[in-house]
Amino acid sequence: MTSIVKPKSSKSRNHRKTNRYTAASWLPRIPKKWRRLSPSLWACIPLAALIVALWSTAASAQEQELTPEYVQGVLNTIWIVVASILVIFMNAGFGMLETGFCRQKNAVNILSKNLIVFALATLIYWAVGFSFMYGQGGGFIGGGGWFLSSGDPATYGLAPFPEGLPIPVSFLFQVAFAATAATIVSGAVAERVRFSAFIVFSLLLVGISYAITGHWTWGGGWLNNVGGGFQDFAGSTIVHSVGGWAALMGAYWIGPRTGKYEDGRPQAIPGHNMSLATLGCLILWIGWFGFNPGSELAATPNVPYIAVTTNLSAAAGGVAATITSAIKDGKPDISMIINGILGGLVAITAGCDAMTYAGAAITGVIAGVLVVFAVPFFDSVLKIDDPVGAISVHLVNGAWGTIAVAFPFFTQSGSTADFLAQIIGILSIGLFTVVLSSIFWLVLKATLGIRVSEDEEKEGLDIGEHGMEAYHGFIKEASK
Template identity: 40%
Template sequence: MAFAADGDGPTNTMLDMGLNALWILIAGILVLFMQGGFILLETGSTRMKNAGHVAGKTIFTVGLVSLVYWAVGYGFTFGGDAGDGLNKVLGLGNFFFNPAIVGSDGDSYPTTIFFIFQLAFAAVSLSIAWGGFAERAKLSAYLIFTLIFGSVIYPVIAHWIWGGGWLAEDGAQDYAGSTVVHLTGAMAAFAATILLKPRIGKFNKDGSANEILGHNQVFTSLAVLILWVGWFGFNAGSAVSVGDGFFGYVAFTTQLGAAGGAVAALLISWLVKGKADIGVTLNGALAGLVAITASCAFVDPWAAVVIGLVAGVLVFLCQMFFEKIRVDDPIAAMSVHGAAGVWGTLANGFFATKALVEQVGVGQAGLFYGGGGHQLWVQFLSVVVCGGFAFAASFVVLWIVKKVIGLRVTEEQEIIGLDLSEHGNYGYPEALKKTNVTSM
């Protein structure tokens, strides 16, 4: 009151900026904490002999992608003049990002906060890609691919949709990244699985598959819960404002989509297999979250449930499909993040409502809400172009790495496990000691 009386207090716009900054930073921290979920998810879904490697390389690559995204990735995503023709394809500017120390009166939020938020998204997309590398890739391959993915591959796609690029001009609707984050990471994983080939013992000569079980289903369950909670930062944080509380609606539809995915996956696995598969249920929850990520701000509650239900069934069918064509995907990255990412992006073309489109200010209403087929075409185009670019660019980079230094560890190293062969120690040292004592 004293400040207000003197006229020296913060303005309303400064107070709004402060509230926005607080929410965006909290959301960014939630998204960054999702890396804990990815560590537990990949560790629990793979074998004990690789646990320490999974945890360590995740921390290392998050650190490395932070540096390359700061140096060039952020500039390729958000740099440049919006009026420049080149800006439709690539951002150019803000390299080695050096932001203002504080925000200015009239800003919606400080650019420092926005950078942290966007960096966390880039790190998530990269962690999705690691699903295709699991249990058989050299640590050097992780290093090189992180440099290229974080500096070029992800930023280019993010610029096209979020940075004012040509798909943004077309009205592509991807609120929090079903395509930008999840499909991009999944297509990179797909390229890796093709070039690395399946793990030893995954497939028999007749083409039949052997189940290589993860070593800790409690880890994977806890991972899904951590990711689920982090997703509220992912989706609701993408409102990048407190404003009228619209971020609450986004959180609401996010929860419905996740719930639909978990329930549908359990029921379909129960129906087909005769037993309710816990792993499929967990992947169903994640698939529902991935699918609702693009549409959480554009659809009615009932549609959010439908999007999640379809994603839960889709992830189950896609896991069987990829195994049938002999693609070894240890954490189901292509099914959870790829197939569900495609479905979630396309879903806007059907379910986006006119009122919510006007609220967000991107694109047009979907087919079921009087918008015709235009938005569905734009969504389809964004999936094809972004997915195709992510796959092609990742394949070329990894193919060069394979030819120059090699992608995969030796057969002996893979059998021993990456903990020992790549790092010289074991993620569960007590278990190693017991093995040595027994063998003696």
């Protein structure tokens, strides 16, 4: 049988002819050695030209101001913008981590919360939070310059440029930290919280509670005058413990997931994707190099030192958690390895600028051990259902790291914090966050409601809250 081959349409041929003509019209004009460049390198040419043009313009405009102080100010500004981006990118890490640790039927819900929380934090912190935290006021709360309306750096406790950072850069860096506190809560209340309730709580936490306790410390408030002054360089307590306390109250008031406890005994509810959780951990680890070194708030020789102490504590935390979980449970648990690394990162955050290398490693080792025992303590003893271990990582190790700064054999000579001031800071910030968070959760419980129905929880929040599936079309094991 003779096969019949249809002739190609004149339209397609015309297209090919046009393409050949177009290519021939310009390719010969380009030197052959240039044609070997990849498309990505070609794309860099206009970008490089733009940078050179902008730099030339800026240099011409500031020709009389190119002093060493001005150049240093520009370097400080660029570095803090980069650090801000790294901290913002941590939201992706939180999203991957929490999604992997939870069941597949709640993946869309968890991703949605972690995505929207930064948007929410940006808006509320822009409106009132930044002013409450850094605005001029008493020892309890700041104020003024709402919506970044003031052009005077002193309004937000900043020195004029180039000695201090520009207002927009300072805001960008600080709002990334504020969002982290709210993101921590997401994991502890996962798989049963109402999306609308979480949104409102995040606004209240970032705009009011976090901003007020932040003013007590970084905003020049009353905790700086207690004893030798409360020290928390990058936020073990100010950011992480605050998020941990708020998460603890959320998990308590919302209650455990359906089926978590039978006859008073906790039942394992495994996460659905440890690959995502591991990726999330690595993203967070990378992001912490903006979190801690960026808190230097300048491009100084101390930045790489802080990066090394941060990395040492994370590594030591992961190794310690691996060994501890293997001894305790018979086999190393990947979830404990992940939380051990994160625990080490949280713990070093308070003293990453002051710790010796050995002190940083010891801080991480203790953090890794603490995580392994803290998770079952909250799960079995206190009956607090925390699907991702956020309370153990951020609350427990946030407190531990803040205390560790007061141990002289952990820190460089002359940089030891006042032990009493550290304890007062941890307890006062914790108590205030517990009270205010409880008020927020209880008001939401009485109005919007903070928990989905039992049917929605069993079906999954992806369907109940969002009307979609994360893995539509894939063969999935039936959700329990």
